[in-house]
Amino acid sequence: MSEEEDFNAIPVMDRMVHKNWKARQSAYEELKDKFTTSPSESDPIFAPFLDNPGLYKKIVGDTNVVAQDQGIQSLAAFLQFGGTQACLRTRSSVVPILAEKGLASARAGTKAASTESLLWYIELDVPDPVVEDVVALLGHRTPKVIAANLKCLVDMVAAFGKTIDPKPVFKALPKLLSHADKNVRAEAMNFIVEVQKWHGRPLMDAVLPGWNLKPVQQKELDEKFAANAAAGKPTQPRLLRSQQQVLSTATANGIESDEMDVDNGGDEEESDPLALVEAKDVLSQVPANFYTEVTSAKWKERKEGLEAVLPVLQSGGPKLQEGDYGELLRAMAKVVHKDANVQCVQVAAQCIETVANGLPANAFARYRFTLQAVLERTKEKKASVAEALSKALDAIASKLPFSEVVEDTLPFISHKTPQVRIESLNFILRLLSTIKEYPSDQDLDQVIKAVLKTLSDTQAPVREISMQVLGTARKLIGERAFEQHFKGVDDIRKNKIVEYYDKATVVAKPKAKPAPKPAARAPPPSASATASNKRPSVATPGQRKLVRPGGGVIRKPFTGSNGGPSSGFGSTESKPVQSSGYGQSSGYGQTRTGLMKQPLKKIPASPSIDSFGPAASSADIEELEELRAAKETWVKEKETLMAAFEAEKQKFAAEKQRLLDEINSLQHSKADILEQHTKDAVSFKSKETQFSRMQGDLQAAYKRISELESAAASQPVKQEPREMSPSVDAEASFRELSLGGEATERAGENRRMSRDFSGGSNSSREFKPSHGGTGGSRDFGGSRDFGLGNGTRDYSGGSGFGARESSVARALSPDRRDSYRPQAQESWQRAAEVTNQLKARIEAMKARQKMY
Structure with missing residues (x-):
């Protein structure tokens, strides 16, 4: 007891560095109490630790586990009541030692206090610095430290939701999932489940294939993912200080807390699953001799070059780093379009698919030329090659606007090769079924009109797929909007289209039409108008202001006993009357009253001259005539311009059709030229072989001649x-x-x-x-x-x-x-x-x- 009294007599700052652990423990307990009872963040008790951030580094790393426990609890109180400055001044020096010594402690209280302190560091500022220090220990040599830090990361995600960026942890997860320690593997699985609960299944579907999970692990994750889906969308239980300020400001302004989206928890469908995936650079890993091999005359060398590049592209995972893929994709497109070996075509199509899936839409948009190259090669009937080409088409279409895809694809549904027509229609069918954003009516109308022409194709498969496409288009735009396209279609095909319409499934939904805006309130009368209304209406007819034809507001005519010109408008205030659109009162002297007695068939374009009554002057009549003449002039000009516009429009449409026909003709000519070129190449190869053979025979003849010359020269002339x-x-x-x-x-x-x-x-x-x-x-x-x-x-x-x-x-x-x-x-x-x-x-x- 005397020792305790002696410890209490020692100042707190001295006890903190005392050699006796009990003295240090008592100092930590006293600090915790003082922090808790401090009146504000500017209390002097916080000053020594703000001036010297290294003090808490020693406290957290205390060699005695009991004193360390009390010291870390005092740190949590220091952060809770010390505010943002306490966090910023001590974070860089305290977090690394806290994650290594505190989280891995054998005492449960020390672990809980360490986790709470780290959560306070996140809440008071931003999560990234804390997550970075914790992730750095995932490569520690001690499994206990790795498992403890993984569990802390799970607690962080559970507390702060989507504000925790999982990308730094994703880099280490593949190695942790195959770790020798079972606790490390278990915590890694828990982290994946927690991230999936907040970010959704699409993110996991994007990253999990590259982690080489065991079947048992995959099965366990699927079960836990299903449980998360059944639990519904989570809410962030703990808010950052910045989020708390936003919420308090909104509450002060009368906004309900339920209407605030402070946790950034958007729908899974709206979030990009690849936003949290790290992009990988694959262009620098392409073999240096690839472009030489891919243009080689030997198909085996081309195939080897393509097979060497495909694993490199696939190693980039679901997200490739943006760069200049133009040369690479042009080489692939050339192989797909022109290579005579189908194995090379298949590998090149797989390369195009990988790049299209890995790049974002804005980066792949400039490589639109790959679409036409793949469509041109869909004539291949080999199953494996056709499948590779179809996957490449789907990947390309997912990154290009629907209008561009339609523009490049529609010419191929009238291709001279039946197989190309079939595959092009199949591609459009898949596109209409899987597109997420509803396309424009103009693009859909263009597709429907082009496919209607293929209903009379000579090939039965083409006609059948055309009816499937039309049925899917009908499902997309609706029955009523599609009825106009049934004109000229026989009943048999119409019934087949309706049958496919019943079976079709689409993802895109028509955009809801905006609700009609409420009628604008009448503007308040201006000061001059108010003053004029208050004055007695004693003006002469020559002083009356003329209302323009078609105006929505007219004044109620004065109906007194004396209707002569001298009576004017009377002394009663005239109030504006809102035009109803039907049966509007046309002027003075009319006796019709009531809505049922008003004409409904035709609304007069402008009031007649007589409608102004006897009060209308000659100046008003002249002004009205001028306005009518001006209106007629404008109408004539409008009709002239519209006629010119329609003529130009028809001219442009005819020119466009001519260019499309010319493109089709050129494509057919190009195909013929390519075929003739292939034949010429084969013939040239045959001639070259014959020439080589004849050259060999000639060399043999020359050799024989030389031998004969040598034999003739070696024989002496004999005198016989x-x-x-x-x-x-x-x-x-x-x-x-x-x-x-x-x-x-x-x-x-x-x-x-x-x-x-x-x-x-x-x-x-x-x-x-x-x-x-x-x-x-x-x-x-x-x-x-x-x-x-x-x-x-x-x-x-x-x-x-x-x-x-x-x-x-x-x-x-x-x-x-x-x-x-x-x-x-x-x-x-x-x-x-x-x-x-x-x-x-x-x-x-x-x-x-x-x-x-």
């Missing part, structure tokens, strides 16, 4: 006895050069054998072997064979060519030898000429080869 037979040897030489090496050798052997085994007649030679000695002998007989006689020549050993040549030369007589020389020389000259001719031909062939 056949040189003495000019006619035979010249022809043999020609054959040798023409046939090549092997043929030359065979021809040479044949000639030698014919010479060796010939007889002794004029046309043959005889070979007579000798039986003596080591050699042999040959007789060359006959006058034709070199003029040899019966002489013989023995070959002493060997049978070489040189021996035979020398023996033949010795066997010739001088006369025969001299007679043979001119013939041999002539034969050799002929052979040389043939050789030169062959060489010239070879050189010419080489020259042609160099030209290629």
Whole structure:
């Protein structure tokens, strides 16, 4: 007890830094009581902590858990009664240590006081700084700290609703949902459920697919989402200080609190589910070689390039960062429109769909060209490709105005390809069924008139889908408004349209017509009018003010006993009478009274001259005539202008129709040109293949010629006895050069054998072997064979060519030898000429080869 008295005797500021935890605890308790009983936010008790914000940083981080508990409770009281200045001066230094030490405490009271303090920090200013410090601890190494901060975030959303931005937490949630600690996973699931309760299911449908939830987690979330939907729309239980000021001001002005929307809790349908999703940059991640691969001549390279880009675009999630996607989408549109490989078309359509879904409408509006490219390719009948194209069309249409979509789509319902007509009508059918904003009557009328023309199409599927579109359009605009379009439609088709009308479902609702404004109150009479009304009406007829024709206010005529001109209007005040629109009194002297006696068929455009009675002067009549003439002039001018306007309108309509027809014609011509281009490309490819094959054959021929030249050059010129037979040897030489090496050798052997085994007649030679000695002998007989006689020549050993040549030369007589020389020389000259001719031909062939 004595120690406690000693602690109480110590000043509070000294006890706060005392080494004994009980002294610190007593100081914290005393501070809490003083804060609670302070008369205002400017009380001196708050000054030390406002001047030195680090004091509460030490208090919150007290090493003793009991003292820490009391210190955090005193912090909550300090914030509650200290006001905005207490929050702003201490927030940056206290919140991080409070989130790490206080929320993760083992004491329940410390956790509750820490959460309450953080909620006060949010209420007194804005939530973002506090949420940022708490989210920073979601990557802490201790699971207990992570779970405690997640639970605090759940309490923040539950207390302040939509004022808490969940985007910073969304970045960490995928990792937390797969955390090893079950408490962390449970708190992450609770946070998702709490956010869904405030922001609706569309937000969760947008972000959950990218978090890779387990089936068990998805099932649990679906159950809790259903429970939130059944509970109805929540209301914000705790208001920010700024919201409280707005509410108090409104209450002071007599506005009910129920009429105030201080929690920003709009309907789920009106909020953008992607507003809270973080946009991701994917353009910088597109491979550098994509634009090279997508224009490659090989379809496999194009497909690989597209398949490399698709995961990059899909990694951006439901919201892509805005940027210049023009080059990327133009490359995709070109593939969809012109690529001959359907696999490339399918992947490109998926890329277009991903970009369209990820970009906001205002950012995607400039990429309208993708719509026509996809519509042109709807001729594909393969199921997977057709599905990809349909999804791309729906994604594009969701980001473009209805009028632009209709303008680009309607020309395709009259396309020359039946499949394109079918898919275009299917697209319009989906568009009318799912559009959320009611389109303009002009756009709907344009669609209906264009689709009515397809009811007589040659293809039955086209006619059937056309009737479905018309039935859906009838559901959209209503039965009465659609009746005018039934003119010229036969009963069978009309019944089918009505049948589809009964089955059709639409989302858009016609805009409610504004309630008629109440009739404007008559303006109070001006001072001059009041003064004139109070004066006795003794003015002469010449001083009377003329009422313009068609005016809504007239004065009641004076009906006295003396109705002459001198009587005037009498001395009674005349009151203005509101024109009723039917049976208005036309002037003086009329005796009809009562509504039932007034004419109902026609309202006079202007009062007649007689309606002014005898009080009307000639000046008034002239003024009236001038006004009537001016009116007639204006009416004629109006009619002239309207006629000119109608003529220009018809002219513009005809010009528009002509341009549309020209566009259709050009599109058909373009399709024909593309088809012809494809055929030409195939033909060119075939010719190119033939040319390559012929070029290969030519190279082989050149190679063979070179081999023959080498073989001819490598064989030596042999001096054989056949040189003495000019006619035979010249022809043999020609054959040798023409046939090549092997043929030359065979021809040479044949000639030698014919010479060796010939007889002794004029046309043959005889070979007579000798039986003596080591050699042999040959007789060359006959006058034709070199003029040899019966002489013989023995070959002493060997049978070489040189021996035979020398023996033949010795066997010739001088006369025969001299007679043979001119013939041999002539034969050799002929052979040389043939050789030169062959060489010239070879050189010419080489020259042609160099030209290629």
